[in-house]
Amino acid sequence: MDFALTEEHKMIRESARAFVEAELMPYEDEVEKTGEVRPELLEQIKQKSIENGFYAANMPAELGGGGLDALSVTILEQELSRTSMALQYAVARPSGILMACNEEQRERYLLPAIRGEKVDCLAMTEPDAGSDVRSMKATAVKDGDHWVINGTKHFISHADVSDFVILFVATGEEDTPRGKKKLITAFLVDMGTPGFEVAPGYESVSHRGYHNCILNFDNCRVHETQILGEVHKGFAVANEWLAGTRLQVAAMCLGRCERAIEVASEWAATRKQFGQPIGKNQGVSFKLADMLTEFKCAELMTYYASWKLDQGTMTDSDAAMAKLKATEALAMISDEAIQILGGMGLMNELPLERIWRDHRVERIWDGTSEIQRHIISRAMLRPLEQ
Amino acid sequence: MKVLVPVKRVVDYNVKVRVKADQSGVETANVKMSMNPFDEIAVEEAIRMKEAGKADEIVAVSIGAAQAQETLRTALAMGADRAILIETDELVEPLAVAKLLKAVMDEENPGIVLLGKQAIDDDSNQTAQMLGALTGWPQATFVSNIELGDGSLEATREVDSGLETIKVNMPAVVSVDLRLNEPRYASLPNIMKAKKKPLDTKSAADYGVDVTPRLKTIKVAEPEARSGGVIVGSVAELVDKLKNEAKVL
Ligand SMILES: Cc1cc2nc3c(=O)[nH]c(=O)nc-3n(C[C@H](O)[C@H](O)[C@H](O)COP(=O)(O)OP(=O)(O)OC[C@H]3O[C@@H](n4cnc5c(N)ncnc54)[C@H](O)[C@@H]3O)c2cc1C
Ligand SMILES: Cc1cc2nc3c(=O)[nH]c(=O)nc-3n(C[C@H](O)[C@H](O)[C@H](O)COP(=O)(O)OP(=O)(O)OC[C@H]3O[C@@H](n4cnc5c(N)ncnc54)[C@H](O)[C@@H]3O)c2cc1C
Numbered sequence: 001m002d003f004a005l006t007e008e009h010k011m012i013r014e015s016a017r018a019f020v021e022a023e024l025m026p027y028e029d030e031v032e033k034t035g036e037v038r039p040e041l042l043e044q045i046k047q048k049s050i051e052n053g054f055y056a057a058n059m060p061a062e063l064g065g066g067g068l069d070a071l072s073v074t075i076l077e078q079e080l081s082r083t084s085m086a087l088q089y090a091v092a093r094p095s096g097i098l099m100a101c102n103e104e105q106r107e108r109y110l111l112p113a114i115r116g117e118k119v120d121c122l123a124m125t126e127p128d129a130g131s132d133v134r135s136m137k138a139t140a141v142k143d144g145d146h147w148v149i150n151g152t153k154h155f156i157s158h159a160d161v162s163d164f165v166i167l168f169v170a171t172g173e174e175d176t177p178r179g180k181k182k183l184i185t186a187f188l189v190d191m192g193t194p195g196f197e198v199a200p201g202y203e204s205v206s207h208r209g210y211h212n213c214i215l216n217f218d219n220c221r222v223h224e225t226q227i228l229g230e231v232h233k234g235f236a237v238a239n240e241w242l243a244g245t246r247l248q249v250a251a252m253c254l255g256r257c258e259r260a261i262e263v264a265s266e267w268a269a270t271r272k273q274f275g276q277p278i279g280k281n282q283g284v285s286f287k288l289a290d291m292l293t294e295f296k297c298a299e300l301m302t303y304y305a306s307w308k309l310d311q312g313t314m315t316d317s318d319a320a321m322a323k324l325k326a327t328e329a330l331a332m333i334s335d336e337a338i339q340i341l342g343g344m345g346l347m348n349e350l351p352l353e354r355i356w357r358d359h360r361v362e363r364i365w366d367g368t369s370e371i372q373r374h375i376i377s378r379a380m381l382r383p384l385e386q
Numbered sequence: 387m388k389v390l391v392p393v394k395r396v397v398d399y400n401v402k403v404r405v406k407a408d409q410s411g412v413e414t415a416n417v418k419m420s421m422n423p424f425d426e427i428a429v430e431e432a433i434r435m436k437e438a439g440k441a442d443e444i445v446a447v448s449i450g451a452a453q454a455q456e457t458l459r460t461a462l463a464m465g466a467d468r469a470i471l472i473e474t475d476e477l478v479e480p481l482a483v484a485k486l487l488k489a490v491m492d493e494e495n496p497g498i499v500l501l502g503k504q505a506i507d508d509d510s511n512q513t514a515q516m517l518g519a520l521t522g523w524p525q526a527t528f529v530s531n532i533e534l535g536d537g538s539l540e541a542t543r544e545v546d547s548g549l550e551t552i553k554v555n556m557p558a559v560v561s562v563d564l565r566l567n568e569p570r571y572a573s574l575p576n577i578m579k580a581k582k583k584p585l586d587t588k589s590a591a592d593y594g595v596d597v598t599p600r601l602k603t604i605k606v607a608e609p610e611a612r613s614g615g616v617i618v619g620s621v622a623e624l625v626d627k628l629k630n631e632a633k634v635l
Contacts, residue, residue: 007581008578011580022571053574061578068573355595
């Protein structure tokens with residue numbers, strides 16, 4: 001067993017950390033206060049991250065991406081997430097699902113996404129189909145060599161700054177031993193296609209400057225060449241990448257955990273009450289010990305799953321456990337960090353209140369904690385069922 | 387022109403240094419180590435010379451434990467072309483470092499050697515000067531600006547009284563100061579490329595240099611904690627305090 005990171009892994013960490021400190025963190029206050037990332041700022045970050053090779057680093061080198069292994073992608077994500085969602089997002093990592101593009105789609109979507117010319121978003125969730133995503137009501141019906149899309153998607157992240165959406169809609173039904181099951185197809189749909197509207201989403205407690213949107217489709221016609229993968233095989237395309245997305249969420253939590261622990265430790269060591277640093281009280285120091293232990297546990301599980309992804313042996317359960325542990329660790333750590341700071345923890349002078357507000361979504365998106373437990377327990381019980 | 391850049395692995399500048407319990411030195415176990423910040427500036431300057439078409443090869447050298455490889459890889463990822471590690475577990479003093487560097491220079495024939503003005507661990511600030519003396523090359527120390535000319539360079543030096551500009555013939559030894567430039571962070575593609583760049587490992591014996599320390603460390607201790615200062619209200623009060631409290635007047 002070898003837990004050592006390679007020199008390359010360590011350099012990626014150092015370099016990404018320096019990049020985040022120099023190019024992203026200086027804008028944290030501005031974004032939190034205005035709730036926006038100015039278009040010029042978004043462009044500036046994009047250019048800097050292209051220059052330094054962080055843009056689309058998750059994509060293969062042959063296609064112009066960074067060509068990183070999964071563990072490196074995790075480490076990069078961990079470092080980028082030391083800052084806020086809105087700023088870290090500006091260093092785009094196109095969805096891995098785009099690797100399913102055919103030749104012609106590569107030219108039109110995948111390669112421009114890697115070059116920073118087009119931005120993608122992904123839409124599955126609907127008002128009536130969240131965890132039970134297969135129950136989606138949006139449909140596409142074939143009409144000659146076109147498909148006609150109708151329905152509504154909500155909670156769609158950064159659709160307001162995207163150029164196209166990877167859209168999942170129902171295209172039929174099949175009979176299975178457990179009843180009728182919808183068949184899902186993935187489409188690539190350009191913003192501005194007639195019959196497709198991107199509307200502002202909800203105001204959320206999390207992620208200032210990073211918005212969710214509502215997508216409305218009203219007899220939106222798209223050509224059959226816009227289908228990603230095969231008809232009715234949308235989930236086959238998605239499933240291959242969903243576990244990777246869960247690792248990304250886990251990695252994101254790690255960076256936030258670390259930053260919260262740093263702020264809290266520094267405070268505990270220097271803030272004096274009753275004539276001594278508050279960290280001298282076990283009531284405070286034991287909290288720190290538990291925070292670090294939770295973090296290390298989450299980090300090990302996330303690195304382990306990433307390493308397995310590199311070996312080609314990662315299971316859905318590995319990714320689910322990493323996401324579950326890391327998101328729950330961040331919940332505990334961001335809350336306890338604020339407790340250690342006392343009143344100052346709630347104030348926007350320090351990043352903790354943001355980390356605490358932002359963390360809440362991590363246990364919900366990309367599969368709620370309950371859905372992760374469902375995945376983990378199913379893998380345990382299925383083999384034992386008679 | 388070839389640029390030689392020595393880089394040292396030191397305790398990271400963010401780390402609060404602690405003295406070992408047995409007072410034999412400072413704690414380095416489980417402590418984050420990085421490239422000496424002044425050396426980063428030297429590497430950056432070398433890369434800028436290369437980007438400006440004034441240098442064609444950058445060779446980074448480190449003298450130290452096997453882990454100093456990481457420091458060299460960082461230099462390679464920033465943009466150095468080749469690296470040499472002179473591996474030793476001894477604590478190598480500035481004179482021995484200078485002798486080893488001279489031996490490397492004899493083999494490599496660089497047109498300029500760019501060094502950090504000092505390393506932030508022992509703060510000796512001696513290597514560049516000793517190297518200048520050993521090689522007989524002109525030296526420019528504490529440099530905050532370099533203008534490369536034909537066969538010579540103009541260096542702006544930060545001295546106590548302000549800035550001094552001197553002209554030295556090349557080849558030359560130059561030690562760099564904080565304000566020379568702002569070092570870049572390694573880009574991802576360069577990190578990936580660094581893996582494939584050559585890194586030779588040598589020993590001090592390969593160069594026939596004896597690195598046995600000439601100094602004996604008796605003990606290392608924390609400096610005494612400083613007691614807070616006071617703000618005086620007037621010159622009269624200051625004079626009074628100097629006379630009657632500090633008793634220095
Ligand atoms: C800020 C934000 C951004 C998002 N971005 C995107 C995006 O870009 N694209 C996209 O497609 N989606 C996106 N989502 C949607 C996200 O994936 C869903 O919110 C998530 O899948 C949960 O669905 P839901 O919110 O409808 O909750 P529901 O599915 O209604 O769940 C409500 C509660 O019931 C529990 N529950 C449901 N089923 C079970 C079960 N079988 N067993 C036990 N408990 C269960 C859940 O765990 C949860 O606690 C985003 C969401 C948010 C909040
Ligand atoms: C929104 C807001 C409004 C407020 N309004 C008012 C107001 O109107 N008037 C007013 O006077 N004050 C007000 N306060 C101040 C509030 O009462 C203090 O924040 C509170 O007493 C805690 O003090 P502190 O924030 O300085 O934290 P600290 O006292 O510094 O505590 C930091 C951490 O150390 C822990 N700690 C400290 N000592 C020990 C110990 N001996 N053993 C174990 N743990 C210890 C604490 O439990 C905490 O986790 C307000 C605070 C806030 C956030």
